[in-house]
Amino acid sequence: MKIREMRIYKALSEISKPIADATHDISEIAFYVVEIESTDGVTGQGYxxxxxxxxxxxxxxxxxxxxxxxxxxxxxxxxxxxxxxxxTESEYFGITGLQRWALAALNIALWDAYARTLKQPIWKLFGCHTRKIPVYGSGGWISYSEKELVEEVVDYKRRGFQAVKIKVGSPEMNQDLERLTKVREAVGDDLKIMMDANQGMDVPSAVKLANSVENLNIHWFEEPVVNTDFEGYAAIRTKTRVSLAMGEREYNTVALRELIMRRALDLWQPDIIRLGGVEEWTRSAALANAFHIPVLPHYYKDYDVPLLASVRNPYGAESFDWIDGIIDNKMVIDNGYARPREGVGWGFNFLHQYLDEV
Structure with a gap:
């Protein structure tokens, strides 16, 4: 069970196209895949x-x-x-940042290989509270036209999703109001709508937007302001009725602790890669659980759903279709719920025809 070799690949999503949120213009949807092989010939992947x-x-x-x-x-x-x-090895330059991303991808691949060696799915290694995890449809990019936005959310509803997330933080707030209103009109009252500013607003504008869309029944507001503005989150929570979500930018649990002390957070959004891997994800979830804050992870549903199955208060996972066309076993989502895959390890592999070795 020793590590024999680590291989590095780059992959591009089959549906890659330029997108934008309030703070970023994104030109492609790409991934790096780490593959570990043990001396027993077992391989594991993390991305x-x-x-x-x-x-x-x-x-x-x-x-x-x-x-x-x-x-x-x-x-x-x-x-x-x-x-x-x-x-310890990385202390001179620091482990926060890209070095932690690399460490996390390796960590996830090692867990995959370990579970495959045991011939068990990941979720069975951690114990299981539930096998049914709510999943919401994500996207709603600011770069979308109103037509593209409506088409996306209507498609999510058609596929059985019960919640969708829309990007906000447009240069003119009226654009956000119009887009959110169009979405509510298109999906009706039976679908939850969330909004995400990607840290692109200040406190006054975030408060104004949250109060302006109260009639649209926005379910929660993600990253309204910069992630280090703890007092700003406390002010927004005091001056509005919307639930606040954040956590995807964090490399540790400092922000979670600070926001808990200020009663300024409703949903914790751990990012398994930025935090450093499986153990750090589960530790952050345990801290959130201790203060009755539900866990709503960022992006990596193929890792988050199995881990959420072991959490006492899982709130849901974020769903994108970006890797579905380049893996061998896409996650099944039925009526807005996903279940951990039955296969060993994480239950899927990237297809090698889509991988370019680095």
Missing amino acids: LLSFHYSPNGIEGALKDIKTFIESRDYSIFQTQDIQNDYE
Whole structure:
């Protein structure tokens, strides 16, 4: 069960196209895939969403951890030892940022290989509270025309989703109001609508928008302001009735603790890659649970759904279709709910014809 080799690949989504939110213009939907092979011949995969950002940086970070892993004598189950040792190795430049992304992709691949060695799905290794996780349809990009926006949310409803998320933070707030109103008119009152500003607003504008759309019954408001503005989150929560969600930008639980102290958070959104992998995700979920804050992870549904099955208060997972065309077993979503895959490990693999080795 020793680690024999680590391989690095890049993949592009079959449905890649330019998109934009309040703070980013995204030119492609791309991923890096880490593949671990054990001395027993078992392989495991983990991936991170890279878009078009810093390809030299992330490839360098992945190659650095590959050299680190292959020069030492680790077993595939030594995930915590590897994290501790690599954090020590990386201390000079710091482990927050790209080096943590690389560490997390490796961590996820190791868990995949370990579960496959045991011939078990991941969710069985952690115990299971539930097998049915709510999933919401995500997108609603600011770059969409109103027609494209309505078509997307109507398609989510047709496919059985019970909630959709829309990007806000347009240069003119009236654009956000019009778009949200169009969505509500298109999907009716029986579908939950959420909005996400991607940190693109200030406190006064976030308060104004939240109060202006109260009649549209917005379910929750994600990242209205910059993630370090803890007092801003507290002010928005005090001055509005909308639930607040955040957490995807965090590399640790500092923001979660700060927002808990200020009673400024309703939903915790851990990002398994930024946090550093499976163990850090579960620790953050345990902290949220201790303060009765539901867990609503960011982006990685193929990892989040199995982990949410082990959490006492899972609120739901975010759904994009971006990897569905380049893996061998896409997650089934039925009437707005997903279940962890029955297959061993994470239950899916990237198809090698879509992978370019780095």
